[in-house]
Amino acid sequence: MNNLTELEVENLRHLIGGHATVAKKLETYAQSCTDPQLKTMLQRDAQSARQAQQQLLNFLG
Template sequence: MNHSLTELELENLRHIIGGHGTIVNKLEAYAEQCSDPELKSMLQRDAQAARQSQQQLLTFLS
């Protein structure tokens, strides 16, 4: 079943996707500046998870 999104839903989805992009950028920046290997690894994993969520959400726009 194919459901069309309303303009408001599309706007909200774009906002959420943009928010995930911001999170990815911040986590990657924090990871670059981090000297603790364990924390750096955690930040990188979280950034990757946010990127994957962003990519999954983008599929709703196509």
């Protein structure tokens, strides 16, 4: 586990969970959005949050 302290692991898990929450909310907003430009922006931002979440998960693995 890359020699992370317990506090660092806890902080990573918190950040990962936060990115998951943001991604889910953005996906939900995008689904209900009627403006195509806004919908695209929300989907792109959700994908960015998922990518950041995955990058943080790599530190745990």
